[in-house]
Amino acid sequence: MITFILNNKTIKTSEHSGMTLLDFVRYEQRLTGTKIGCREGDCGACTILVGTLNKDETISYQSITSCISPLGNAHGKHIVTIEGTNLKNKLTATQEAMKANYATQCGFCTPGFVVALTGFALSYSENNYNNALNAISGNICRCTGYKSIEKAAHQVVEKLKHYNSKTNFKWLIENKFIPEYFESIPKRLKDIEIKDLNQPKGKYVSGGTDLYVQQADHLADNDVHLIAEKEYLKGIAIENGNCTIGTNSTVSDLWNHSKLNSILPNLRTHLKLVSSEQIRNMASLGGNLVNASPIGDMTIFFLALNSTITIINSEGKERTVALKNFYQAYKTYDLNADELLKSIHFKLPNKNAFFNFEKVCKRTHLDIASVNSAIYISVENDTITEAHVSLGGVAAIPKYLHETSAFLTGKSLTSETILEANERLQKEIAPISDVRGSSDYKRLLGRQLFFAHFTELFPKQFTLNDFVQHA
């Protein structure tokens, strides 16, 4: 039985764990405030909150798009829909902010925005305007042009300025952000005995953010094996200059990891280019790697970190493989049917090493790259001592640029080196024309993003003019 609390009500259901949470709340529970816009996580109209009980008995709430989330992942959680945020006969602070600023027109996307902003109020992230906007980065509105919604977000941030203790929801209840019953949730969740779901063999699903876009009907109709809660696939550890990340970690887990952010100071700037907050809250890193998309953002990211991955089979036997050798052909990679990716390892950049990630798509955020690229480069006394460059969208696999990386290593860091490296890069890639751009465009963009790494990382040394003609 899948057991969880839905708003203020405890649910025990024997529904198929692969059905979407969206269908369950809308059609099984008749909670129609959660809307269907796209069923692929791209519009946010179905945003709901997932509350997870922490070891210290606090709760962490995160927003997700329920359309690409398996019902089984709700097991042991507090699920909050728009109805679960409503107060009796009055508006919450978030709802009031939306109303007062004319931030709702046709109203169809509105519950998604309200839930996401309520999630922001409940979250432990710092209260500022940028974080409030990040919270609604996965919500699309076709009516307002967003300026009124920005004002509403601003009003929410202003109200939250008086909220100090982020682990205690009393203030939020007193100030009409959430209904009273939220106070009882930690205890109620603790009282529900959460046993591991008795799961059938079937398709492995972690966050589901890609699988449910591709094959939601199939997953709803067949056995799935949910792995999002598997402890042995979790966690981020930093030891002796090395980082190990469990493949179940989400993009948000990286976002929220303070130590990782201090070592990679631009991490959040880079991750902000990866989908939306709702999706980052669900998308597992392992899922991104085995999706094997030639433009998988996190894959490109880890390729340039020269990562290795640990693979575990059903008998618990482990092996490791360099990520750059993992991919063989389009969507083909070195993994057997009974194997799972367990963890990702990479060496953290030291003081001489630099990392950068670039991505260009039609829309800067919540879009799939036309081309993306990452670089890890170590420079001592103007000499490149180590370099790893990856480029996505230019080959059948997420591309580690072996020759370009090898060429850079040992060279002095000059514009001549970089221009010559680009010549190598151009020979290593074979982009095709598709809906994300023509092959000529991707080739040019590959060059430009390669140059961008150097203007970003060494702004005192290089400008765009050092590499290209115009201006």
Add this chain to the structure above:
Amino acid sequence: MLKDTSNNILKTKLNAVSKDLKESIKNLDSYTHVRGESLYVDDVNIRQGTFHAVVFDSPKAHGKIKHIDYSKAEALEGVIRIFTYKDIPGKNEIGGIIPDEPLFAENEVHFWGMPIALIVAETEFIARKARDLIDINIEDLPVITTAKEAKTKGSFINAPRSFSLGDTENAYKDCDFIFEGETFSNGQEHLYIEAQGAYAEPLENGNIKITSSTQGPTAVQKTVAQVLGVSMHKIEIDVTRLGGGFGGKEDQATPWAVMAALATHHLNQSVKLILNRHDDLRMTGKRHPYESSYKIGLSKDLKILAYEAEFLQNSGAAADLSPAIAERTLFHATNSYYVPNVTTKVLSCKTNLPPNTAFRGFGGPQGMFVIESAIAKAASEIGVSPRQIQEANLLDENDTFSYGQIAKQVEAKTSWNSAKNIFNIEALERDIENFNRTNKAFKKGLALMPIAFGISFTNTPMNHARALVHIYLDGSIGISTAAVEMGQGVNTKMMQIAAEVFSVPIEKTKIETTNTTRVANTSPSAASSTADLNGKATLMACNSLLERLKKVASEDLNAPEDSISLKDECVYTNGEKSKLSWTDLINKAMLKRVALTENAHYATPEIHFDKTKEKGHPFAYHVYGTAIVITTVDCTRGTYEFDSVKIVHDYGKSMSKGIDLGQVEGALAQGIGWMTMEEIAYNKDGRLLSNALSTYKIPDLFSVPKNVEVIPLETKGHELAILKSKAVGEPPLMYGIGAYFAIQNAIKAYNPNYNLKFHAPMTPEKVLMSLYQN
């Protein structure tokens, strides 16, 4: 000096805007919207035993159906029945303007996504599974995807239309400059977040009630009756509200409602049909792509003396609303400029795309993009700023439009000059020059975009509406009109009118669902005219009731009728409060057997148009405004951001400044999306490639302009606008056209070799390729 003064003006104006926003009426639907309690089609409670339907559509853009095998699908457990054209009791015909569109394909398919059958099952999931089990064999026929190709092959929807004023042939002789060119503007997906859908229920005597997500309830009713072969009074259409329409549900909400009704008719059971997003994207038409050519002639002092344009409209596989949309392209071909000699021609080209349809602006934006392109090209060739040409040709009072209407209450120059002064255009341009001089990797560009948009259905007979107003015994008021609420705030405006006439709190008024049994034979909610037409009808109904009630009060208070007024739920005589309250008055009226219900009919006066001469006075009035768009292009990556859009807009006397500002901001974002990132892609076989939200991108929170400033133009308003509050739905979309030219100007600042291109949208791909074009 100049800068400081103007910034003070701007500050004062912005403060006033912000004060107005706090004070003006909020959208009255927002309470249920923010709580998730507003009801859309898919939220309406359904009857027990309701069936669910999924459409089976053509997997080819053009071909002969050789064979279809439904047997495996029919055998699937839970499948109730599959309907095809053979099950249609009436006509297999849904075309609104021209009868050229079947509900279901018979022997041929004409576009990829063309409905062939309806699968009805116990659940939507089963119906979808059954769809995968249908085998179809289609013999390919040649596929046309572009308008030009259709023109070459002589494939048209109807006869071309042409407007002319003066004599262009002769006028070119007097021109110092003549330029010719071609332009392309792509289609645009509506992307209402609520997909198309309908829910049909059987009533007694074979009557059917349909809850539909439509902008045009009467069109749905009429078409259902036609397809079922029953009379219209047996069909009731009810619309609660729409999760966005933008024109996409004016004509194209109809087929889904008809299909649900057809299944209900046969099965005597409720049937729900809600398209999933992929089906919606694949099966429905979009804004029309246009391939156009122009010839513009100017004098030395930059006056446009002659302008010719030929517009090739990619209409898709059936007429839908294309002829009307083509007509509006001609109406707006010269935007807000006076051109004494004009010849324009539009050809509605029949292709194998889904029938393209209404989309906010209705062909107007496509026309305006061409003349703006012509001006940009001329400016670049002559070596002046485009704004010099724009400014030299703005409309004046009493100028003649190419369709013969004399321009009155013209605000083209006032809005242009206000924008220039309030926002200090010289300072803005200077700042951009400085920025571009000192920055290598980023360049800024600016463009001005004036607009003039005609308000009314261009088809004169459609400009009418009715309202039915009840006053209940306790003094509360129910209003029914043909207006469909889809986010534009028309419900609020209707309630405002009644509340104002009777001087009661707005909470005492209620808008009923839009229903064909209460208000019949209606025009769709479209053409920016919904509030004007339905509002005027509501006002008339309320005023008639008021007169009647004044008579009652006059008798009761023994005071002359003209001394009676209503204020704050009380009756006043000669400005003095009487003992009679609003509720008392209603009760007295009831006892005196006075009718407390009124039905009023409004038809826009003054308008007319003669299609044989292509001359007349089609518009009640025009809406004007000017936008300044500023963009920054990242010359490394080819991406761009909009720093700001600064607008002076002609609202007339706005009824709700907050609601109207929302219309401007929303339309602007949609216009910018059309001109920049929204890219519809079909392959040569006519298959939609941008077939999901992952491949078709509309503006998100981070891609809209950082700063949008909208200053109302001070005007008297217009008598034909409801309470002098001018229509605001469509006009501001065309400010977005400025985005295209702003980006182009930034590219030019980086790459002096760049040849101007007039091929929208200006995607990051085009920008990068242009930056590095040799």
